[in-house]
């Protein structure tokens with residue numbers, strides 16, 4: 001993790017430079033290149049007269065404006081992107097011939113787009129949702145897109161059900177409510193009749209669905225792919241992204257409050273971190289399954305609703321991605337970037353996962369309506385870094401000016417070019433998988449187990465994580481209005497884990513039904529044998545998987561963590577500087593939050609720039625709180641309700657709090673008085689202890705006791 005330590009680094013100056021980059025010193029022109037003399041007044045017949053049709057400058061400006069919008073993505077509409085690069089640790093040639101995974105001297109450029117799924121383009125970042133994690137690798141052999149999510153499994157097993165899933169989670173069509181939320185009848189109506197959704201669904205109820213930052217989430221390719229080596233041998237692979245900052249989430253109460261305080265919280269966090277030189281990093285991991293082990297698991301590795309526990313197949317970390325540059329233009333890059341799981345390079349291939357197979361159709365199709373032309377691959381952000389030569393021609397917005405007479409193959413006039421690439425020259429050939437089957441519209445029985453892995457996930461969580469999950473289900477089902485849907489869900493949760501179902505039933509004030517009147521799984525054909533497709537009882541092939549609980553993925557870094565220092569005039573300047581130096585040394589960001597804007601004066605008479613006045617910010621935007629002493633300062637803070645709210649809320653959200661000398665009075669004047677022996681509350685203690693608690697992210701052990709604090 002690189003921190004830009006240059007003293008001259010000034011984010012505002014950097015921002016200004018970025019703003020003026022491409023038009024520096026240049027005159028304004030029309031799109032046809034004529035220099036513009038006036039862009040403020042239309043051409044009129046007299047100063048007070050009607051506007052003239054002749055005004056081509058006005059017409060061009062308005063016409064362009066009228067067509068500024070393109071359709072937003074149907075799913076994953078809300079997103080944020082960044083540029084970076086990928087470097088390989090060690091050649092993986094025993095598994096694959098792909099250059100990015102064999103050549104350690106390469107620094108492969110990447111563009112990553114993170115997103116939520118359900119909400120529209122303007123929806124809030126902290127919605128409870130899956131996060132998209134799509135990476136475009138610009139390799140020397142062409143584009144490779146790893147279009148994944150921050151959860152290792154998906155809701156459905158077959159692409160055919162995708163429109164149903166998405167229609168159920170999107171706002172209800174009669175009233176267009178709720179935005180970016182699964183907490184409504186239609187979603188649970190669908191889920192409770194389609195039990196294959198349960199595994200992804202339980203992940204969405206967990207803290208993984210409300211990440212602290214895009215920079216602190218894992219990524220997963222979900223499907224099993226193939227790697228093909230130079231000898232043509234295939235290994236199955238699952239792709240993983242492991243964040244070096246650890247995996248961290250916030251509480252639902254914070255998410256709700258951040259919705260109001262900063263709807264761009266994740267977007268801003270990513271942008272600011274990169275501008276500050278805190279470049280986010282992930283290691284890429286392979287889970288390799290030899291071809292001959294395909295059938296050795298208790299589940300089908302082609303089923304995208306199943307993960308392969310890391311205890312069964314360890315993740316080998318093979319390289320690192322660093323994001324080090326913000327986009328220059330959101331629309332041109334983040335909005336127009338077109339990912340596609342079908343963009344692969346020699347050495348990477350597909351499996352028959354029926355969800356993946358459907359995706360291989362969908363992504364090009366969607367670009368045709370979103371970006372408007374098969375030439376979307378010529379938009380700069382989508383262009384490969386190697387040369388493109390083929391006989392595809394024309395269509396809307398063609399950028400390439402092809403020369404010569406021949407746009408067909410084979411030809412003699414063009415010297416037979418572009419010629420075909422032999423395999424040895426890097427020509428793509430598909431893996432020759434033997435297929436000997438009947439044509440059927442069916443789902444394999446090996447996909448039928450819908451309960452074992454949701455139960456494994458629940459068992460693997462710490463008690464505080466399980467409580468969050470039960471609360472999330474209670475919240476979501478509490479928003480449903482049909483009792484039969486809630487009852488069905490309680491029945492289903494009881495199949496996963498009785499403890500979970502009882503907690504949710506209690507919260508809903510309902511009984512867990514002992515039977516339901518229609519089969520659990522109804523995602524089957526009209527003539528299919530209903531019994532054959534019902535999920536069997538859960539199996540226990542692994543007691544717990546540590547990799548599923550965030551407790552074991554914490555990272556141990558405070559780089560880019562934001563610490564609010566609450567002050568007023570007369571604060572203890574030395575205490576501030578000691579804490580600031582110690583935490584900044586470790587990469588944290590200290591902000592002065594004062595009773596007023598402008599500057600505050602410390603007890604040594606020195607003025608300090610205020611980052612935000614108490615009134616203009618909220619505790620939920622920070623990771624930890626520090627209150628230095630200084631009698632006058634603390635006296636002032638004691639009269640500010642907002643200062644007390646900062647302390648109470650931070651306690652409630654299990655954050656680390658440090659106070660020095662008189663700062664303790666603020667604890668005494670708040671619920672802090674009951675938490676002085678808490679392991680993440682520090683009174684006159686070293687910055688090191690405070691830093692350790694921040695690196696732990698939260699003291700979740702506090703949570704039960706903190707429930708006594710009114711929200």
Ligand code: HDE
Nearest residue numbers: 073076113132133134148154159162222358359362363366
């Ligand atoms: Fe997508 N998905 N998806 N999806 N998906 C899209 O493509 C689709 C699925 C994922 O930041 C769309 O360009 C189908 C799984 C991400 O631009 C669309 C199916 C996973 C993104 C589409 C799936 C994903 C998308 C919308 C079931 C995780 C955002 C706009 C067969 C492995 C990429 C677009 C970005 C976007 C279709 C299932 C991840 C409509 C039909 C499984 C991260 O083509």
